[in-house]
Amino acid sequence: MTSTMGGVERAAMRGLLGRLGEGVAPAPEWEEAFWAVPRHVFLPDTVWVGDDLVVCERGADPEGWLRAAYADGPVVTQVNDGREPGGELWPSSSASAPSIVFRMLAMLDVADGDRVLEVGTGTGWNAGLLAHRLGSERVTTIEVDSALALRAAIGLKGVGLAPRVVNGDGAAGYAADAPYDRIAATCSVREVPGAWVEQTRPGGVILVPWESPWCCYGLLRLTVGTRGTAIGRFAPHSAFMLMRNQRTDLRIYRDVVRDAQVPDESGTRLSPWTVAGKDWAARFALGLLLRDVWHAWHEGPDVDGVASRLWLATTDATAWAAVDRAGEGAERFTVWQHGPRRLWDEVEAAWRWWCAGGRPGPERFGVTVASDGRQSVWLDSPHRPVPVFRGGR
Incomplete structure (x- = not known):
């Protein structure tokens, strides 16, 4: 003492x-x-x-x-x-x-x-x-x-x-x-380093907080096997600072959106709060399905008729989207998309996949990591890999 x-x-x-x-x-x-x-x-x-x-x-x-x-x-x-x-x-x-x-x-x-x-x-x-x-x-x-x-x-x-x-x-x-x-x-990490697998004895455990660009949430507990791989499932909750060498320092107006860009306009009935609000299970799942997409909220943007806006962008800053809400009670939202990928379309496809699967929580997802760092995300079983939603125009 x-x-x-x-x-x-x-x-x-x-x-x-x-x-x-x-x-x-x-x-x-x-x-x-x-x-x-x-x-x-x-x-x-x-x-x-x-x-x-x-x-x-x-x-x-x-x-x-x-x-x-x-x-x-x-x-x-x-x-x-x-x-x-x-x-x-x-x-x-x-x-x-x-x-x-x-x-x-x-x-x-x-x-x-x-x-x-x-x-x-x-x-x-x-x-x-x-x-x-x-x-x-x-x-x-x-x-x-x-x-x-x-x-x-x-x-x-x-x-x-x-x-x-x-x-x-x-x-x-x-x-x-x-x-x-x-x-x-x-x-937290977005990818488990292969060195950790190499340095853990067979039967040993790796425990690490998880983060995706979309959502910082969850704990991953891996057990190392005899063939240089580790496998395990997520548990809910926790939010930790990201490992420094995995950081991405991006801002919408500084790094992504440019005045000369002309986005495509469309509409959606999927509320941006449904995928980027307080439903942590949804946010966690979308982070696994989208992999390289992040978001930021803009309340009260200086845009006529827009009460709030959800921005989306890729971590390489090559594509972005924005979803606008006109006001309280709105049932349809305006979508703007720019770049080689239709990010809101990817979000909607990922949302449909998650809903069709019964809206699984973090504990149904898992990861397999090889000692060379290769990793795969799965649902319920390593034999059921999770798709990555990454579409073009």
């Missing part, structure tokens, strides 16, 4: 455990680790909270900072990759919500003697929980950001733990300590 543990911190920790409740609370071995590896020890003095990224300074607002440390929610611990913000703030590292941390640790299902590679050290808290449970010598954690890796190592030392902290590209894994019984990522 660290010297920073006083009555206020203990009360905050007890409060968090009480709020987690039945079905979410950590198993006894992880609760023991929670008390030995306090979350607040791993947070920097400056954090950002809420969707608006409101800055919270430990020195100026110690009570607010501690509330953030023991709320069941993510805490942003770095913005703009650690560079001095010159304008817009965007999160680049965070401490995940405790409930999802404990859920992932349960799904990882470690046993005494297991060797674990964690990809994405971040604050170091998750690595600390693993090291307390398994022993420092059995945990390796890798972080691409050298400043984050150093700060995490200092935090771990402060609670008496010394897992191997590596500054490097997590997509390559860490072959020096392989093979691993478990690989756990604390960043």
